[in-house]
Amino acid sequence: MKSVFVTVGTTSFDELIAAVSSPPAMRALRSRGCERLVLQIGRGALEPAPWRGPALALDVFRFKESLAEELRRADLVISHAGAGSCLETLEEGKPLLVVINEKLMDNHQLELAKQLHRDGHVLYCNCSTLVETLQSMDLSTLKPFPPGQPEKFALFLDKVVGFD
Numbered sequence: 001m002k003s004v005f006v007t008v009g010t011t012s013f014d015e016l017i018a019a020v021s022s023p024p025a026m027r028a029l030r031s032r033g034c035e036r037l038v039l040q041i042g043r044g045a046l047e048p049a050p051w052r053g054p055a056l057a058l059d060v061f062r063f064k065e066s067l068a069e070e071l072r073r074a075d076l077v078i079s080h081a082g083a084g085s086c087l088e089t090l091e092e093g094k095p096l097l098v099v100i101n102e103k104l105m106d107n108h109q110l111e112l113a114k115q116l117h118r119d120g121h122v123l124y125c126n127c128s129t130l131v132e133t134l135q136s137m138d139l140s141t142l143k144p145f146p147p148g149q150p151e152k153f154a155l156f157l158d159k160v161v162g163f164d
Helices: 014-020 023-031 068-073 083-091 108-118 127-136 150-161
Strands: 003-007 036-040 057-061 076-079 096-100 123-126
Touching: 003 014, 003 068, 014 036, 014 096, 014 127, 023 127, 036 068, 068 083, 076 083, 083 096, 083 108, 096 108, 096 127, 108 123, 123 127
Parallel strands: 003 036, 003 076, 036 057, 076 096, 096 123
Antiparallel strands: none
């Protein structure tokens, strides 16, 4: 797991950025062979400074035209539970750890993460359990997401949010 990409999408999720860039999370990532951590911080107020160390490099940006290149380069994606971010990551065939933003009202993100987890496609946690999850996760248990079926994902989302 040489490269880990963290995305908050177009929103802000400073709690995730703080949790994943904390010393315990960095140690957990490094112990799994992570050499490059890339943070897409969106509109967040927290902006860690990029740095290069002997064992780990940290890159930070707010937005890019496309996240496709970062997704392709990543061995693991850690994401908020936004439907777009989840779908793009799963369609790229990358292991996905979804981190729930517990401060959201009417938390459809939690329902989405739980369903994707039940179906075997993602692991999920919250910010307070991120380090423990990074230490104990087994990415080999994840099932590939069926490619090229956005209409099935749309139906799935409708069910999760109660539109069906």
